[in-house]
Amino acid sequence: MSDLWPWLVVFALGLFHGLNPAMGWLFAVALGLQEQKRAAVLRALLPIALGHALSIGIIIGAVLVARISLPHSALKFSAAAILFAFGLYRLFRSRHPNWVGMRVGFGDLTLWSFIMASAHGAGLMLIPLFLKPVDAPLGTAAGAMGSHMHSMSGFGFGNVSSPSLLSGSVVVHTFGYLLATGAVAMLVYEKLGVGLLRHAWFNIDLFWMLSLMIAGLFILFL
Amino acid sequence: MPLLKPDPTFYPSPRLAMRGPPEKYAFVAALNPPGSRFNDALLVVDVDPDSRTYGRQVGEVKMPEFGDELHHFGWNACSSALCPYAPHPHVERRYLVVPGLRSSRIHIIDIKPNARKPKIVKVIEPEEVFARANYSRPHTIHCGPEGIYVSALGAPNGEGPGGIFMLDCETFEILGQWEMSRGPQFLHYDFWWHLGFDTLLSSEWGTPNMIENGLQPDLLLSSKYGHQMHVWDLRRRRHLQALDLGNEQQMVLEMRPAHDPTKAYGFVGVVVSLKDLSASVWLWHRNNGAWDLKKVIEIPAEPADPEKLPPMLKDFKAVPPLVTDINLSLDDKFLYVSCWGTGEFIQYDVSDPFSPKKTGSVRIGGIVNRTPHPKNPNQQLAGGPQMVEVSRDGKRIYFTNSLYAAWDEQFYPDGVGSWMVKLEADPQGGMSFDENFFVENSDYRIHQIRLEGGDSSSDSYCFP
Numbered sequence: 001m002s003d004l005w006p007w008l009v010v011f012a013l014g015l016f017h018g019l020n021p022a023m024g025w026l027f028a029v030a031l032g033l034q035e036q037k038r039a040a041v042l043r044a045l046l047p048i049a050l051g052h053a054l055s056i057g058i059i060i061g062a063v064l065v066a067r068i069s070l071p072h073s074a075l076k077f078s079a080a081a082i083l084f085a086f087g088l089y090r091l092f093r094s095r096h097p098n099w100v101g102m103r104v105g106f107g108d109l110t111l112w113s114f115i116m117a118s119a120h121g122a123g124l125m126l127i128p129l130f131l132k133p134v135d136a137p138l139g140t141a142a143g144a145m146g147s148h149m150h151s152m153s154g155f156g157f158g159n160v161s162s163p164s165l166l167s168g169s170v171v172v173h174t175f176g177y178l179l180a181t182g183a184v185a186m187l188v189y190e191k192l193g194v195g196l197l198r199h200a201w202f203n204i205d206l207f208w209m210l211s212l213m214i215a216g217l218f219i220l221f222l
Numbered sequence: 223m224p225l226l227k228p229d230p231t232f233y234p235s236p237r238l239a240m241r242g243p244p245e246k247y248a249f250v251a252a253l254n255p256p257g258s259r260f261n262d263a264l265l266v267v268d269v270d271p272d273s274r275t276y277g278r279q280v281g282e283v284k285m286p287e288f289g290d291e292l293h294h295f296g297w298n299a300c301s302s303a304l305c306p307y308a309p310h311p312h313v314e315r316r317y318l319v320v321p322g323l324r325s326s327r328i329h330i331i332d333i334k335p336n337a338r339k340p341k342i343v344k345v346i347e348p349e350e351v352f353a354r355a356n357y358s359r360p361h362t363i364h365c366g367p368e369g370i371y372v373s374a375l376g377a378p379n380g381e382g383p384g385g386i387f388m389l390d391c392e393t394f395e396i397l398g399q400w401e402m403s404r405g406p407q408f409l410h411y412d413f414w415w416h417l418g419f420d421t422l423l424s425s426e427w428g429t430p431n432m433i434e435n436g437l438q439p440d441l442l443l444s445s446k447y448g449h450q451m452h453v454w455d456l457r458r459r460r461h462l463q464a465l466d467l468g469n470e471q472q473m474v475l476e477m478r479p480a481h482d483p484t485k486a487y488g489f490v491g492v493v494v495s496l497k498d499l500s501a502s503v504w505l506w507h508r509n510n511g512a513w514d515l516k517k518v519i520e521i522p523a524e525p526a527d528p529e530k531l532p533p534m535l536k537d538f539k540a541v542p543p544l545v546t547d548i549n550l551s552l553d554d555k556f557l558y559v560s561c562w563g564t565g566e567f568i569q570y571d572v573s574d575p576f577s578p579k580k581t582g583s584v585r586i587g588g589i590v591n592r593t594p595h596p597k598n599p600n601q602q603l604a605g606g607p608q609m610v611e612v613s614r615d616g617k618r619i620y621f622t623n624s625l626y627a628a629w630d631e632q633f634y635p636d637g638v639g640s641w642m643v644k645l646e647a648d649p650q651g652g653m654s655f656d657e658n659f660f661v662e663n664s665d666y667r668i669h670q671i672r673l674e675g676g677d678s679s680s681d682s683y684c685f686p
Contacts, residue, residue, distance in 0.1 A: 026306040033686050034418050034484055099308045100367045101457040102483075102684065103420045112307065194234040194685045197304055203226045203312045 006129050006157045010169050014176025017052065017122050018184070020208075021201055024048040024113055024177075025185040032189050034102060041189050045182050047106045051113025052122065053174040059123025060169055063130045064162045072133045076219055079127050083216030086121050091209040120205075121212055126173065128215050130165075131222060132156040155222055228311035231675040232301045234685040236481035236552040239301065242614045245673040246270040247280075247337045249318060250642065251292035252666035256627055260665060262290045264320055264331060266338055267642065267661055269620070269673070277644075277659040281338035285329060286345060290322025291627055294670045296363030297680055298330075298370060298391050305367055305417060305684035313391060317343070318672065319370055321360035324434070324627075326351050328360055328372075330394050337674060344394055352378035354396040355387035359430050362412050365391065366682065367456075371400060373413055373424075380431040384410025386424070401454075405461030409448040412476050412490075415456050417684050418483030421513075422454040423506065425474040425490055436628045439534060443496065445469040451477075451490060451506060453513045465515045467504060470496040474504075478550040478557070478679065480575075484686045487575050489518075489557055491545040499523035499538060501545035503559060505575050519578050521545065524564050526590045532635050541589045544633070546625055547609050551616035552678050556581070556647065560607040562625055563633065565591050567607035567645075569653050581651035586643065587623055589633055595643060597660040605630070605638040611671040612647075612678035619645040619653065624667045640667045 017023055028048060032041035066075050097119040099112055117123065132155065157165055188194065233239035248267040254260045266281030285292070298317040303310050316334040321327070326348035333340045352358060357374035364371045370389035376382050386400040411427035426448020427433065432441055441447060449471045453463040467474060471492045479488030486508035494501055503519035523540040531541065544563035550556070557572045565588020570578035585593045592602035605623030612619050622642045624630050630638040644659035672680060
């Protein structure tokens with residue numbers, strides 16, 4: 001059972017990313033309204049999810065590679081520094097990615113979603129889950145070190161081989177993301193209307209960037 | 223400081239913007255006529271009928287230098303900030319970007335702490351505009367997807383080409399020219415866009431050297447002023463298509479695209495036709511992927527006693543309508559047309575954009591008629607309906623009476639005066655003067671009006 005909860009966190013972060021209007025559902029709604037077709041909303045979801053998956057997949061992949069090639073403490077400190085610095089930078093320099101264009105095809109939308117997810121540091125938010133050292137065979141020095149660390153910190157994914165952890169986490173996260181994006185897009189398109197933006201579009205950027213910084217600090221105590 | 227919720231004056235769609243509260247203040251560009259020793263100013267006029275100071279000037283901020291010729295101006299941010307592809311909904315609509323058309327100096331004016339006491343918070347000097355944008359004579363301002371877009375009539379030396387340059391909407395730094403590839407475009411005046419179609423359109427007046435010493439009859443009669451529109455790819459910043467209205471159509475000025483982003487059409491006004499001095503409004507529209515033009519309104523010249531005409535017009539024995547500004551209500555239903563020459567102000571129902579129907583008309587001023595305002599029925603008025611602004615809900619229309627300092631004297635040699643009026647528009651069609659609203663100003667000549675919180679030519683929308 002304790003092996004399940006990191007997957008739940010990855011899924012929940014997918015839902016959280018999907019709820020952000022800047023991350024996809026609003027664009028899908030706009031495309032539907034522009035064409036006056038529900039099909040246009042649905043058609044947009046796949047490339048938007050694909051771009052998001054690529055963005056977070058690259059980050060997770062990089063961390064998994066670093067996990068086997070870097071000493072654990074170096075990995076920890078550099079991950080913490082990157083998260084904290086990115087959150088701090090975006091907090092004070094709230095520039096938004098430049099993109100102009102409503103006439104977008106599959107490739108455009110994939111690229112757009114990739115840029116938005118990357119610029120918001122969506123993948124970075126997942127990093128703390130992937131920092132646990134890999135369990136090595138018993139008897140070696142690395143194995144002793146690894147199991148020692150393992151017993152100290154129960155946070156994140158443990159003994160799953162890197163390729164399947166990468167694909168599994170990207171799929172689970174993107175599934176959560178797509179679920180939230182699709183559900184909100186359809187709800188707004190069919191029922192609520194875009195008027196809700198005026199009152200319900202909270203500046204989650206602030207919260208988002210602060211949570212990246214907190215995650216960075218948190219890593220240090222793992 | 224970013225807001226926690228979107229700026230309350232941002233609306234996803236023009237339909238929702240129409241339900242916004244009525245404006246309480248109007249900001250008005252005020253310039254000093256040639257020969258004056260005063261600096262230009264931005265005036266604040268109380269337009270709240272429940273206020274004690276209704277219909278009076280209640281604020282003023284003077285420009286720091288002499289000779290700006292304030293003309294058109296706009297906001298740092300507007301409803302396009304809600305566009306889904308690059309949203310920045312938590313910036314504030316707070317600053318007016320106010321350029322001097324003659325000086326090329328740009329003023330950033332904060333109206334937030336107290337709308338009656340606007341404050342200049344930044345001045346961009348002309349040298350900086352020249353150096354960083356290689357343009358001069360900044361004019362129309364639009365807030366859009368990549369920041370603030372500024373129209374410029376020409377190059378620093380007063381020749382062409384004119385074009386568009388960008389300002390950052392938070393730091394107000396000049397980011398450079400907008401165009402990546404301008405094709406055959408040379409003359410420039412107004413621009414606006416169809417956000418739903420990634421298309422920008424621009425119109426043509428003349429280079430600074432062609433206009434700053436007055437309207438030049440020889441250039442006019444040889445069709446040297448602008449007679450084209452240009453279509454651009456908004457995303458790739460490239461020229462796509464030139465649309466020619468014909469050599470005889472001189473000065474293609476204000477452009478009003480449909481506010482609904484799913485509609486691919488708009489209206490542009492032409493000042494004068496060399497054929498018969500008529501003025502016209504043209505419809506641009508998308509036709510099988512390309513853009514096309516069609517004349518949908520023609521307003522004939524009115525025969526006149528040469529005695530009553532300025533020297534330039536005596537031989538023609540007629541007064542030209544001179545359509546110098548137009549405005550479209552947010553529901554894309556009513557088009558308002560200023561005839562600065564004849565003093566007529568016309569309302570058209572453009573529900574069917576291909577066949578506008580005249581639904582209302584009032585007269586005030588005019589080269590020949592000099593029609594008084596109902597508040598002072600004995601006071602003959604010079605100047606005519608010119609810069610027009612329509613409230614978000616479409617119920618109130620404001621306009622002022624002067625055109626451009628160097629040209630006012632040619633058409634109104636005995637002085638153009640300076641006044642601002644308000645009309646009430648009937649949602650079913652028709653309009654009439656608010657008899658209690660007549661703002662006169664003896665110090666300044668007043669020009670463009672912007673309404674608090676946005677109006678019918680300040681915002682663009684990504685949702686229908």
